[in-house]
Amino acid sequence: MSAPVVTRGLTKRFHGGQVAVDAVDLEVPAGSVFGFLGPNGSGKTTTIRMLLGLIAPTSGEVQLLGEPMPKAQLRVLPRVGALVEGPAFYPFWTGQANLLRFDAADRTADPRTRKTRAGEALERVGLSNAAGKKVRAYSLGMRQRLAIAVALMQRRELLVLDEPTNGLDPQGTREVRHLIRDLASDGTTIFTSTHLLAEVEQVCTHAAIMSRGKLLRQSTVAQLRTELRARLVVRTPDLEQAAQTLQGLGVTDLKTTDETVEGDPGELPIEKFAAALVAADVRIHGFGLERPSLEETFVALTGEGFDVAE
Amino acid sequence: MSPSDAAVESAVVQAPSAGRHTLALFLSELRLVFGRARTQVGLGVLAAVPLLVGIAVKIAGSDGGDEGFIGQIAGNGLFLIVASLGLSLPFFLPTAVTVISGESLAGEASLGTLRNLLTAPAGRSRLLAAKMVALAIFCLVATMTIWLSGLIVGFILFPVGDVLLLSGSTVSLGEGLLRALGIAVVISLSLLGLAGIGLFVSSLTSTPLAAMAATFGAFIVLGILTAIPQLHAIHPWLLMFRWQSFADLLRDPPYWHDIGLNLLVQAAYLVVFYTAAWARITSRDIT
Numbered sequence: 001m002s003a004p005v006v007t008r009g010l011t012k013r014f015h016g017g018q019v020a021v022d023a024v025d026l027e028v029p030a031g032s033v034f035g036f037l038g039p040n041g042s043g044k045t046t047t048i049r050m051l052l053g054l055i056a057p058t059s060g061e062v063q064l065l066g067e068p069m070p071k072a073q074l075r076v077l078p079r080v081g082a083l084v085e086g087p088a089f090y091p092f093w094t095g096q097a098n099l100l101r102f103d104a105a106d107r108t109a110d111p112r113t114r115k116t117r118a119g120e121a122l123e124r125v126g127l128s129n130a131a132g133k134k135v136r137a138y139s140l141g142m143r144q145r146l147a148i149a150v151a152l153m154q155r156r157e158l159l160v161l162d163e164p165t166n167g168l169d170p171q172g173t174r175e176v177r178h179l180i181r182d183l184a185s186d187g188t189t190i191f192t193s194t195h196l197l198a199e200v201e202q203v204c205t206h207a208a209i210m211s212r213g214k215l216l217r218q219s220t221v222a223q224l225r226t227e228l229r230a231r232l233v234v235r236t237p238d239l240e241q242a243a244q245t246l247q248g249l250g251v252t253d254l255k256t257t258d259e260t261v262e263g264d265p266g267e268l269p270i271e272k273f274a275a276a277l278v279a280a281d282v283r284i285h286g287f288g289l290e291r292p293s294l295e296e297t298f299v300a301l302t303g304e305g306f307d308v309a310e
Numbered sequence: 311m312s313p314s315d316a317a318v319e320s321a322v323v324q325a326p327s328a329g330r331h332t333l334a335l336f337l338s339e340l341r342l343v344f345g346r347a348r349t350q351v352g353l354g355v356l357a358a359v360p361l362l363v364g365i366a367v368k369i370a371g372s373d374g375g376d377e378g379f380i381g382q383i384a385g386n387g388l389f390l391i392v393a394s395l396g397l398s399l400p401f402f403l404p405t406a407v408t409v410i411s412g413e414s415l416a417g418e419a420s421l422g423t424l425r426n427l428l429t430a431p432a433g434r435s436r437l438l439a440a441k442m443v444a445l446a447i448f449c450l451v452a453t454m455t456i457w458l459s460g461l462i463v464g465f466i467l468f469p470v471g472d473v474l475l476l477s478g479s480t481v482s483l484g485e486g487l488l489r490a491l492g493i494a495v496v497i498s499l500s501l502l503g504l505a506g507i508g509l510f511v512s513s514l515t516s517t518p519l520a521a522m523a524a525t526f527g528a529f530i531v532l533g534i535l536t537a538i539p540q541l542h543a544i545h546p547w548l549l550m551f552r553w554q555s556f557a558d559l560l561r562d563p564p565y566w567h568d569i570g571l572n573l574l575v576q577a578a579y580l581v582v583f584y585t586a587a588w589a590r591i592t593s594r595d596i597t
Binding site: 049052055056073074078080085087088089090093101103104105108110111150 | 428595
């Protein structure tokens with residue numbers, strides 16, 4: 001079976017020449033929870049719009065569930081649940097009425113079960129009590145959850161979620177992440193964009209990193225995390241002595257802070273350093289290898305902080 | 311199970327769902343148009359036209375000396391229907407059509423709901439068709455509202471009876487009502503060209519107010535062009551040039567020539583602008 005989302009050389013150039021998405025080759029494995037990571041303005045939402053056929057690529061191609069987009073969209077999209085760029089609803093209608101309308105737009109959706117399915121979707125996102133309230137009176141978090149409910153109106157093979165936890169309070173964020181894991185365990189492939197690294201570390205099995213329209217890396221989250229070599233960190237009051245000892249053993253990229261010395265240990269086994277430090281009478285308060293967080297990986301890859309990319 | 315069996319089975323599972331519930335979107339569209347408070351207020355205003363005209367005529371009295379249909383209301387309440395439809399055609403009805411058609415696609419775009427509809431997927435061509443059908447039904451409901459209100463108010467405030475036609479002959483009240491109904495239908499068809507323009511303009515923008523203003527602007531410009539005698543060469547092609555032909559239904563026998571030409575012009579505007587709207591919506595980047 002081919003991957004649920006495949007893009008080849010996907011490019012979007014807006015009028016005026018700005019390249020929002022630049023030759024992106026994505027491959028989202030079936031059954032994965034795929035974190036699409038990048039700062040605001042890095043081209044994530046534009047990519048998602050092209051995946052779903054909302055905007056036409058300047059060049060390149062998209063395959064969704066093995067079929068070409070946007071050509072096969074009427075056949076493919078009923079099997080795809082989508083939340084694109086924040087929740088959008090008729091504010092003068094109730095949450096339930098909104099769900100019914102979007103479901104009615106899909107001609108493969110069975111009208112006989114529409115109300116039941118709406119009720120189930122609302123319950124799943126915890127909005128049963130607000131089903132009869134006008135969306136105008138919903139908080140942003142409630143709207144976000146209602147948008148997820150739209151995607152859950154039918155059984156989907158693929159969910160494409162653009163910043164699904166945006167605007168949610170910590171409790172709501174936890175619930176949505178729980179929901180994503182829950183759906184993934186049913187076998188649904190989930191493609192979720194986010195600018196929160198913590199989110200990727202907590203929920204995703206795979207991740208891709210976007211920056212300024214380009215796809216920098218994609219792999220499993222575990223792989224990304226070990227991408228950078230672990231650093232040797234020694235916690236000690238004898239900073240100078242420790243630094244000299246480590247340098248003597250070939251440790252490079254040494255950095256000294258108030259109470260630690262750290263550096264790239266190279267190929268030597270870690271116990272050699274411990275022995276050498278003890279032999280040099282360095283008092284050791286702490287000693288070990290530290291893996292970089294995904295955030296550090298990100299900074300190393302993009303050479304920029306996790307703020308808005310211009 | 312052989313691969314061909316699997317193919318057959320999946321075809322069986324897929325086939326009944328494909329194209330099965332096409333109507334649902336159209337019904338939902340009607341709910342969207344007619345469920346909105348602004349539509350109901352608009353229809354309420356249209357329903358008030360016969361009431362205002364009727365009360366004015368009742369108070370001021372009418373000696374039959376007044377011009378046109380208004381002068382005949384006091385003698386026969388049925389003419390309140392015709393007079394109200396005629397009075398609403400130049401301004402009230404086009405305004406209502408402008409508001410609803412300008413809102414249609416631009417409103418969805420500005421709310422962002424267009425994204426949800428297209429990823430549902432509604433299909434761009436089908437969504438446009440649903441919008442146009444809802445607009446056409448709105449045109450009909452708008453004129454029928456006046457017809458019904460005129461009927462009720464006219465029958466309450468004034469005597470009714472056999473109807474004196476423009477050509478001097480008299481027909482029964484029943485046939486008079488039927489002809490008034492025909493006028494309402496012709497007028498609602500006369501609004502379709504404008505509805506087509508509004509739908510097209512609405513497909514260009516994400517700002518409903520801009521779409522309404524532009525559509526109404528186009529309506530005004532066409533009205534001005536129609537009023538300039540020196541432009542008589544292009545008059546037959548203008549949207550509103552034969553709008554008044556509905557009165558020909560009150561001749562005996564009805565005079566169809568101008569009504570036919572009017573409907574042809576409406577159809578031409580509708581085809582041109584609907585096609586343009588289709589070309590636009592099927593190629594537009596939805597953001």
